[in-house]
Amino acid sequence: MEEKKRPLLEIRDLSVSFSMYSHGLEQRDLQVISDLHLKVFPGEIVAVAGSSGSGKSLLASAILGILPENAQVQGEMYYEGEKLDHDRQERLRGTEIALVPQSVAYLDPLMKVGRQADGHRKPRPIAKRKNLFRRLGLPDRTERLYPFQLSGGMARRVLVSTALITDAKLIIADEPTPGMSLKEALAALRMFREMADTGKAVILITHDIDLAFEFADRIAVFYAGTTVETAPASDFKAGPDALRHPYSKALWSALPQNGFHLIEGVQPYAGNLPKGCLFAPRCPYCTEKCKETLPPVREVRGGEVRCWREA
Amino acid sequence: MKRLNYRTKAVILAAALIVILVFLYALGSLIPESAVAGSFLEAGQPPSRKHLFGTDSLGRDLFLRTLKGMSLSLTVGFSASMISAVIAVVVGVIAATGSKRADAVINWVIDLVMSVPHTILVILISFAMGRGLKGLLIGIAATHWCSLARLIRGEVLQLRSQQYAAVSRKLGKSSGWILIHHLLPHLLPQFLIGLILMLLHAILHEAAISFLGFGLPPEQSAIGIILSESMRYLSAGMWWSAMLPGLSLVLIVLLVDRLGERLRTVLDPYSAQE
Amino acid sequence: MKLEAKKVSFRYDRKRPWVLENLELSVNEGERLALLAPSGYGKTTLAMLLAGYLRPQEGEILLDGKPLPQKGVCPVQLIYQHPEKAINPRWRLRKVLEEAGAFSEETLSSFGIEPDWLSRFPRELSGGELQRFCVARALLSGPKFLICDEISAMLDTVTQAQLWRRILEEGERQPLGMIVITHNLFLAKQVCTRGYDLEKGESIEL
Helix, strand or coil: CCCCCCCCEEEEEEEEEEEEECCCCCEEEEEEEEEEEEEECCCCEEEEEECCCCCHHHHHHHHHCCCCCCEEEEEEEEECCEECCHHHHHHHECCCEEEECCCHHHCCCCCCHHHHHHCCCCCCCHHHHHHHHHHCCCCHHHHHCCHHHCCHHHHHHHHHHHHHCCCCCEEEEECCCCCCCHHHHHHHHHHHHHHHHCCCEEEEEECCHHHHHHHCCEEEEEECCEEEEEEEHHHHHHCHHHCCCHHHHHHHHCCHHHCCCCCCCCCCCCCCCCCCCCCHHHCCCCCHHHHHCCCCCEEECCEEECCHHHC | CCCCCHHHHHHHHHHHHHHHHHHHHHHHHHCCHHHHCCCHHHCCCCCCCCCCCCECCCCCEHHHHHHHHHHHHHHHHHHHHHHHHHHHHHHHHHHHHCCHHHHHHHHHHHHHHHHCCHHHHHHHHHHHCCCHHHHHHHHHHHHCCHHHHHHHHHHHHHHHCCHHHHHHHHECCCHHHHHHHHHHHHHHHHHHHHHHHHHHHHHHHHHHHHHHCCCCCCCCCCHHHHHHHHHHHHCCCCCHHHHHHHHHHHHHHHHHHHHHHHHHHHHCCCCCCC | CEEEEEEEEECCCCCCCCCEEEEEEEEECCCEEEEECCCCCCHHHHHHHHCCCCCCCEEEEEECCEECCCCCECCEEEECCCCCCCCCCCCCHHHHHHCCCCCCHHHHHHCCCCHHHHHCCHHHCCHHHHHHHHHHHHHHCCCCEEEEECCCCCCCHHHHHHHHHHHHHHHHHCCCEEEEECCCHHHHHHHCCEEEECCCCEEECC
């Protein structure tokens, strides 16, 4: 086995904020992603899981360079060891880096889905697409349907096919599974697994963490716009004792199959983030230090975590 | 001092434009008729310090007449477009929420009105309504609501299919309640911007119809009338009698256009981001 | 109290195939029925039929033997998957709750709603927080049955557990029947008393 591979994508200290009008003419800054770290290696699936509204989808937009204009971005991103700036993002988007969008709204409502999946490629990769559709469990007639004729789950599988048909090295899938039954979701995720096994990297943004740890190699847990923990999927299968951050443990224990336990409180609002650790207000182990200073990213037992307890 | 953000600037500019327009309107309506009575001794004079825009063939001061004309244009334009915009909302809402037949009839009427050139229609209606100010107002008001009505119809159809409107019904709210609380507030931006765009059209149509002699009576100080009179004397070298009032009309239209632009910035959620 | 679907068939258009055909279903007060099916099996359509948003072409939806009232507060309330679509974006959240009727401070805390959220606009809250408002709004109207259409599918597990805990507590306080549409069998086991597989058309032991 190779010693340490070079990450395909590396994100260091990424912060994204928006200035928004709150009430009347006042503007305020919303910090939607704060000091985020993420590494993705070739051949692996990294699942980005975590609370809804924690900035997971914005991460995808940030990597592709398609954030809205009023976003301010700080931090650095590297693709194949070279800096990923705006020009490069534009060149790589759709060829080296592909996105599976979150909603049907990304499909052209006036074009039959077969054509859309083919894209502008010439000649049209019809055989490849038909094969993909079949493996995703889409009936043959699907290619002749318009987006509005698809059910939610079918539409998602069409979206998945649009990314799988490219030769991209990095695939970012933004919530590809909601609306699918377990069987369909597993089929879609199995395809991502196969893609990763051929050496591609997949970032799987999802809140179905139970599905994620069946298929992903590593899981990055998001909370309030940052990664609180990145751990091998096996740790999530092993249970809360193998995990490092209290929020990851809470996510695990709140799964219906793991007892449906809950912790109280809500994620802080992006316009009003706490000064220290973002999880401090809800953390059962919170100390003065946690309230005051943001813990740095540290390697602990083969994973990365931002928590003073794991010092 | 804190730097002003984009939206604040737009609000200030819009307010300034409204103040200028109100000021022009007030100025014109405060000038008494006696002030524009001419004296033949001063007929046909070029612009001077005493008569900024010169005088016309009857010796009336063109600056004062132009000011009165602008004020009249704003009055006619604003009343006509206000009536038109209200018609548009009522018609648009009925088309979207009423029976299928009502919708079909309204669409047919809209197509009909839009298929005839505005100017001809305004002339016909204002003629039938007895010319003068009343005829002109009705003529303009009756012809300008169509495109806004169509826009509002589409908007209401889309709003009505929103989940929150459906939920509201299941919470026992009546159609009228839903219309007032859920739908109408969403229509305010369309209404205001539509109103300003119509104001622009109405002012130009008022001037055009009066110019052609189908609108206001010739003794009125309207810009259309001034321009039409000046045509006869242009060849006599009285360039000022057409040019300066004409430019004033352009100025008013530009001011209104800018106002519409600013309002759009303030009301449009997409431009609300910097 | 009993909510039943009797030989219900539905399609959106005469030219299109049936979405549901001859469906038979019944839920009693105090029961929580999980409906499980893959996508494309008309789960959302069924939810809308049961709550009176759509009317079946054939068969009927009966509440205690009578059809659902077309006017007034509907005794069957539906909660949608996407709370941000089910709330008017221009309304402050106080008004959203008031639409369903008067409420007290206690009700707020029992739904996990912080008092200062009431003066905010929907875009300032997360999906999980908004969904609490949708649940509160539905329950404030005093329904006999609640239809939950994948209401926690977009939420993380902690938020999901919080939301369901509140609904179940509320369901115990007032006699309430529930139909829970979900693709998650584990969730169904946690929150429901029995299950029904739409695809096979048979009951499932939970």
